[in-house]
Amino acid sequence: MAGPSTYFDPADTDELAPRTAELVRRRAAAMGPAYRLFYREPxxxxxxxxxxxxxxxxxxxxxxxxxxxxxxxxHPRVVAAIAEQAARLNTHTRYLDEATIAYAEDLLGTFPGSLEHVMFTCSGSEANDLALRIAKAATGGGGVIVTRNAYHGGTTEVAAISPSLGGVDSLAPWTRVAHAPGGGADLHAAVASAIADLELVGIRPAALIVDTIFASDGVFPDAAGLSLAVAAIRAAGGLFIADEVQAGFGRLGGGSAGAGPAGGDDAGAAGQNGADLGLWGFARYGLEPDIVTLGKPMGNGHPVAAVVARRAPIEAFAARGRYFNTFGGNPVSIAAAQATLDVVREERxxxxxxxxxxxxxxxxxxxxxxxxxxxxxxxxxxxxxxxxxxxxxxxxxxxxxxxxxxxxxxxxxxxxxxxxxxxxxxxxxxxxxxxxxxxxxxxxxxxxxx
CATH class of the missing domain: 3.90.1150.10 (Aspartate Aminotransferase, domain 1)
Structure with missing residues (x-):
C-alpha cells in the first residue's frame, strides 16, 4: 500500500467494532480505495x-x-468570522471586496518588501501548482528540483514533483531530486548536481522548491547549504520557491537557522521592510524567495491558500494569460484567514x-x-x-x-x-x-x- 505504513489496512476491517467496521465499509464503497485512514483502529x-x-x-x-x-x-474568533461573513455574502474575486484587499495588504506586510503580490487559491496543492506555472512562465525553463522525499501537493503538476507520493520513479522527466539535509548531506552540492544533470539533457531549470522545515524528509530545521543552493538555482536562471504550507505562520517560533533549540536571540524580531520574521521558515536563513506558497494553517481549517511573489515573475505570468479561481480568495475564506492571522499575532x-x-x-x-x-x-x-x-x-x-x-x-x-x-x-x-x-x-x- 502506497504511503506511510501507519495507515489503516482495509484487510483488517472485520476485526473492528461493528459501528466502525460499518463506516469503513460504507466509506470504501462510496469514496473508493485511494483514500487512507490512520491507525489500526480508525x-x-x-x-x-x-x-x-x-x-x-x-x-x-x-x-x-x-x-x-x-x-x-x-477557535471562537475564527468560527465567528466565518459565520458572520457566510451570513452576509460569498462570491469571488471578480468583484471588488475591501476585506480581501485589506487582508492582502496585511499579509504582504509580514513579508520582505521585495514580495509585492499575493494570489489566492483554495489549497497548498493549488498554490504550488500555480507557483510552478509562474516560475516556468517567468524563466522560460521547465526543470524543477526538489528534495528526495518531498511532498508538495496532489495536482498532476505537483504530484510529479512529490517523491513521497510514489517514489522517485513516479516523478516527471523534468524533475530532479537533491538529497535532503541530514546525515551530513550538503544541499548546495546536491542542487548543483541536479542543475548540471538537467542542463546535460537540455532542460533549463525553472525552480528549486523547498519545504522550509523539510517535513516529509524527516523534519530538518537547519539545512546546511540552503542559501548557496538558492544562489546556484538563480545563477542557472531559475527561481527559489519557499513552500511554507507546513512551516509558515509562526509554528517555528522565528529565530535563525543553526541557532539551536532555543531559536536564537533574534527570534521573531522585525526584519527589513517591517517583515515579521517569526512567521516564515525561509526568514530563518536570511533569504528572500522569489515565490512563497502558503496553505494548511492559513484559515485554521477553512480551505484557503496563497502564492506570494516578486513583481517580475507575476508580470511575466500575467503577460501570457489571466488567473481566476472560483473559490480562491472568496470572502468567507478571507474572513477565516484574517481572523487566524489576527489571533496568531494577538495571542502571541x-x-x-x-x-x-x-x-x-x-x-x-x-x-x-x-x-x-x-x-x-x-x-x-x-x-x-x-x-x-x-x-x-x-x-x-x-x-x-x-x-x-x-x-x-x-x-x-x-x-x-x-x-x-x-x-x-x-x-x-x-x-x-x-x-x-x-x-x-x-x-x-x-x-x-x-
Whole structure:
C-alpha cells in the first residue's frame, strides 16, 4: 500500500467494532480505495477544542498531529468570522471586496518588501501548482528540483514533483531530486548536481522548491547549504520557491537557522521592510524567495491558500494569460484567514512556540530509551527518529508506537523516508501540561514495547 505504513489496512476491517467496521465499509464503497485512514483502529471524531478532539463516545484525545487548526480546533474568533461573513455574502474575486484587499495588504506586510503580490487559491496543492506555472512562465525553463522525499501537493503538476507520493520513479522527466539535509548531506552540492544533470539533457531549470522545515524528509530545521543552493538555482536562471504550507505562520517560533533549540536571540524580531520574521521558515536563513506558497494553517481549517511573489515573475505570468479561481480568495475564506492571522499575532503564538518548543524538545531528548535516535525540530514542529538496536531506522517500531499512543489518547503519525520519524506538530495552543502528557505517554510506550 502506497504511503506511510501507519495507515489503516482495509484487510483488517472485520476485526473492528461493528459501528466502525460499518463506516469503513460504507466509506470504501462510496469514496473508493485511494483514500487512507490512520491507525489500526480508525477514529470517528465529532468535536474539537483547542488542542483536543473527542470521538463519538466522548473520549478525549490530545492532538499532537494537526497543524491545520493552528490556533486551535474551533477557535471562537475564527468560527465567528466565518459565520458572520457566510451570513452576509460569498462570491469571488471578480468583484471588488475591501476585506480581501485589506487582508492582502496585511499579509504582504509580514513579508520582505521585495514580495509585492499575493494570489489566492483554495489549497497548498493549488498554490504550488500555480507557483510552478509562474516560475516556468517567468524563466522560460521547465526543470524543477526538489528534495528526495518531498511532498508538495496532489495536482498532476505537483504530484510529479512529490517523491513521497510514489517514489522517485513516479516523478516527471523534468524533475530532479537533491538529497535532503541530514546525515551530513550538503544541499548546495546536491542542487548543483541536479542543475548540471538537467542542463546535460537540455532542460533549463525553472525552480528549486523547498519545504522550509523539510517535513516529509524527516523534519530538518537547519539545512546546511540552503542559501548557496538558492544562489546556484538563480545563477542557472531559475527561481527559489519557499513552500511554507507546513512551516509558515509562526509554528517555528522565528529565530535563525543553526541557532539551536532555543531559536536564537533574534527570534521573531522585525526584519527589513517591517517583515515579521517569526512567521516564515525561509526568514530563518536570511533569504528572500522569489515565490512563497502558503496553505494548511492559513484559515485554521477553512480551505484557503496563497502564492506570494516578486513583481517580475507575476508580470511575466500575467503577460501570457489571466488567473481566476472560483473559490480562491472568496470572502468567507478571507474572513477565516484574517481572523487566524489576527489571533496568531494577538495571542502571541510565535512567542509561545519559541518558548514551549525547546522545553518539549529537551524533555523528549531526556527520555531514557535506546530506541530514540535523534530529536530534531524548531518551535512546535519536531521529529523524533525511532531506531532499532543497531541504530537503523525502525519503521515497525514507529507503527507500534503510533498505535499504542492512539490507545493512550495521544494522536500523532510517522513520516520521513524510512517512516520511522514521529512527526509532532500540534495546534499552537499546545501547552506545558500537554507536553508533559505527550512525553510521559511516549516514555511509557517505549518501555512497554521494549
Amino acid at each position: 477514529l470517528e471524531l465529532v468535536r474539537g477544542e483547542g488542542a483536543y478532539v473527542w470521538d463519538r463516545a466522548g473520549v478525549e484525545y490530545l492532538d499532537v498531529y494537526n497543524n491545520v487548526p493552528s490556533v486551535g480546533h474551533a 503564538f510565535v512567542e509561545h512556540a519559541r518558548a514551549i518548543g525547546p522545553r518539549l524538545r529537551r524533555a523528549l531528548e531526556q527520555i531514557d530509551s535506546p530506541r530514540i535516535g535523534e530529536v530534531r525540530g524548531q518551535g512546535l514542529f519536531l521529529g523524533v527518529d525511532l531506531v532499532d538496536d543497531a541504530g537503523r531506522p525502525d519503521e515497525a517500531l514507529a507503527i507500534e508506537v503510533v498505535n499504542a499512543l492512539r490507545q493512550r489518547r495521544i494522536l500523532l503519525a510517522a513520516s520521513g523516508p524510512g517512516n520511522n520519524t514521529l512527526k509532532i506538530r500540534p495546534p499552537l495552543v499546545f501547552n506545558d501540561t500537554d507536553a508533559s502528557r505527550l512525553v510521559g505517554e511516549l516514555d511509557a510506550v517505549l518501555k512497554e514495547l521494549s
